[in-house]
Amino acid sequence: MRFLTSQFSNRASRLPSGECAQSAQLISMMCVARQSRLTGMLARCRFLQNLSLISLTLLLFVEHLLSLRVAAADDWVDFRQTGRFLVRSEFPIGGDDELAEFLRHLDQHEADLVATLRLKPSDQPIVINLFTSRRGFLRAIRSVAPEATNRRAVFVRGDDAGRVYCYRHGELLTDLRHELTHAILHSMLPFLPLWLDEGLAEYFETPPTERASGHPSQQRVALAVKFGLTWRPNLTKLEAKNELSEVSLASYREAWAWVHFLLHGPPEVTQLLQRYLLTIQAEQPPGPFSAHLRQVVPDPERALTTHLKNWK
Numbered sequence: 001m002r003f004l005t006s007q008f009s010n011r012a013s014r015l016p017s018g019e020c021a022q023s024a025q026l027i028s029m030m031c032v033a034r035q036s037r038l039t040g041m042l043a044r045c046r047f048l049q050n051l052s053l054i055s056l057t058l059l060l061f062v063e064h065l066l067s068l069r070v071a072a073a074d075d076w077v078d079f080r081q082t083g084r085f086l087v088r089s090e091f092p093i094g095g096d097d098e099l100a101e102f103l104r105h106l107d108q109h110e111a112d113l114v115a116t117l118r119l120k121p122s123d124q125p126i127v128i129n130l131f132t133s134r135r136g137f138l139r140a141i142r143s144v145a146p147e148a149t150n151r152r153a154v155f156v157r158g159d160d161a162g163r164v165y166c167y168r169h170g171e172l173l174t175d176l177r178h179e180l181t182h183a184i185l186h187s188m189l190p191f192l193p194l195w196l197d198e199g200l201a202e203y204f205e206t207p208p209t210e211r212a213s214g215h216p217s218q219q220r221v222a223l224a225v226k227f228g229l230t231w232r233p234n235l236t237k238l239e240a241k242n243e244l245s246e247v248s249l250a251s252y253r254e255a256w257a258w259v260h261f262l263l264h265g266p267p268e269v270t271q272l273l274q275r276y277l278l279t280i281q282a283e284q285p286p287g288p289f290s291a292h293l294r295q296v297v298p299d300p301e302r303a304l305t306t307h308l309k310n311w312k
């Protein structure tokens, strides 16, 4: 198990490298090592540090996962079920605000993912826990994932259900869309490379109308591309990052950029992504995505840069 510490000043993730089979093996190995006492789970997290709002992914192994004592039963004042999604909240959810609207249409977020990525849907339950304050969030996280207390939102993958933990603040909806994306993807896929997992979560964390144009990363990447600054995408290097300390904020932006290219670039790269995910869904080792991409686009980095330069 690895622990997140205050040394990470960027969005960061711990995860598999581009070699998915290796990541699956890693998870398996770690589970086996602790199988007598611990339950393995994969967590995707957004965390808070140094007054910055940060996102990260990490692998956690926590005792007593199934007990899930996230809050006393009396703390929940609002429950709602939409399809396979159960929402429980420490605060009343208004009838017509943005959060209530989003929670009424959770299945639409899932439908967007399924339709975009051509994945087969899952019926595994997803539980969304909403806390009034960071204090309540931390109380819950300490019992299920004590290593994650420097985070702002967390997704925990369990055998019986996926669980999302968020608390009320100005960017709750962004956190919710980000973590819910992880939860939906991991309910449908046995594993997912880090760069793609985070790239997709970043892409789908904005409202649907802002996904093609409007993500905060877009402006920064576009400026870097336009003025020929230090942004040098390299998918092979991105795929190889498998330690938290290696994954910088720039890596998150690059992951978002690749996903944007794959979803809004030439149709053949979108189809390649869809086939790649179906291979993973079929539990077949897919190999590094970059190797497949180079067969379709000989110089993907140049193609990505051109795509971003021309994208409005």
Ligand SMILES: [Zn+2]
Pocket (backbone or CB within 6 Å): 044, 045, 046, 055, 056, 057, 178, 182, 198, 201
């Ligand atoms: Zn994430």
